[in-house]
Amino acid sequence: MKSITSRLVAGTSLVLAVFVVLVALSVSWSVHQRAQTARFDRLQGLIYGILGATDINEDSRLSVNSLALPDPRLNQPGSGLYAELIGKDGERLWQSASTASWLPDSLSRPIGDWLFDTLEHSDKSTLHRLQLSTAWEFDNGRELPFTVQVVDDADSLDRQLKRFDQTLWATLLASAIGLLILQFLVLRQSLKPLHAIGDEVASIERGERDSLSEEVPQELSALTSGLNALLRAERERHAQYRHLLDDLAHSLKTPLSVLHNLARPDQADSKIIHEQANLMQGSIERHVQRANLRSPRYLAPAINVRPLAERMVSSLGKLYERPGIDFQLTLDPDFMVRMDEADLFEILGNVLENACKYGARQISISDLDGHRCLTIDDDGPGFPDIKLEQLLQRGVRADSQTPGTGMGLAAAQQLMAAYGGRLEPGHAAKGGARVRLWFP
């Protein structure tokens, strides 16, 4: 069983079933028991009543005064309640005017003994019988033993009991089902926060949010705050890692500057010094860049593109004050992407500076396609007619008019790819270069 819900539902269903069966059995048993006791008591009362109405006449024969009988049903034929007095030899001394559906044989018992039983006859109805063996004591000490037997048709009472049992089971079953449904609903409601956390984790992985909501039931707050702390720590660790590498690069680059400038062209080994210094610089840059590409996307916060693009544009405007570049920004203020801010700066900076360097005077930045794509068009010379994909290969330069530019687009493309997006070079309508950034 995989889900907590099914486990809980199965467990509680089992418990509930056992409970319902036990309750039904015990209630039914005690009700039946009580009914039996009540029946015995009633029949016993009847027997005492009959004995009270019994007298003995002069010839020592027992007679019953039918007017003094305790239950009128005894005088009512077919009432189902029947009584009789039976002599020692089994002869009937008295019979009530009423009749029962059938008559069992009386049994000979020791005096003073009560017999209460339920009699079933295969093709007749069930009877309850109470029998008392007793004796009439004469004044002279002689005794006349006889048996009083009361027979009652069980039909109506049994029907009632049966109906009671049916009602009992039905009610319990219905309430059990009701309880189960209720319990399922309560469970679902209580497990909702868990599902919500699951959904949130998924959206963090997709990069749609940065942390779990802290508004959760008490029992889960430790879990969510723990996860959030973990995410924060991971982000910090990444930032730290990045800073550490940047610091390392920083600390190496200053002495590299010194080395570069120490080697004068007229010195003997200057060429070797330059070469080695360049190698060092290259590997520093490569490693820093590679390390930066490894940030998982779910750790990146959502950032607004427009203010960042505006900052980028105003900075480039300063750098290219002469000859002056006209930037046109058509960006939705709600254009958000999930990226490290530094990476987005890097991508926009590389793409835009590429345009500036190759002589664009007008650059437009616009979004389309429901916030997933950024189009950067310029009015420069455009990309040359080599395959556009080749532009993105590391180190291939579109042309060599400005030194040191080959990496720009390739680096931007690599960063886009690291986030699951892509960079698409093309031709702008005005004939310049077009770069489309497709965000994930």
Add this chain to the structure above:
Amino acid sequence: MRALVVEDESTLRQQLVATLRDQGFAIDETGDGEEGLYLALNMPVDIAIIDLGLPGRDGLSLIKALRKQDKHYPVLVLTARDRWQDKVDGLEAGADDYLTKPFHLEELLARTRALLRRTGGWSDSVMQFERMSIDVRAQQVHVDGKAVELTAFEYRVLAYLATQAGNVISKATLLDHLYDEDTDRDPNILEVFIRRLRQKLDADKNLNPIETLRGRGYRLALPRLRQADVDDDAASSEAG
């Protein structure tokens, strides 16, 4: 021209200072951010070259502070952090250009010259005046198309007056921008240099390039020929 160099790595700073001095700059230098700010605010600086990672006060805050005090001279940032975010931060703080380490000193000089030209409103590396031109890259001066041989100091005097063309420059200001703090500065020597400069530039006495305004100072009075639309070839920056 007076340059402020704030760089904490002393070998690199010495290289920078030596190169700039070679090019005729008067220099203020320090490796400390706080001292850098003091120099930036109190010296007649024409251009500042500031490293971002500094002890005492970091480069960004130094630039912000000097801009806040209405210092408008160009600032070139040196940084080992070559990420765009760092560049944008620097430019927003008030820097005019940046140079990422490691760099070549020639590149630094080109950027410095470009920045100075930009602040003087020149788009080309040649400052064109009526009958006279000054090529700041080659440090050559032509009058009526003929090259004029100038000593390094004479060139420095002329170049400074040229960047401030039309403005009256007092002797004290001129000396501030030409000499290091610790040099012996004699206004009389300046007069001698100005006289020699006039003779070299104006042998026929019909040009009068440098006017003397008694008690106030000097002024380069030649009308300037602007080429505002000429493309700026060296101002573009270098970043991968």
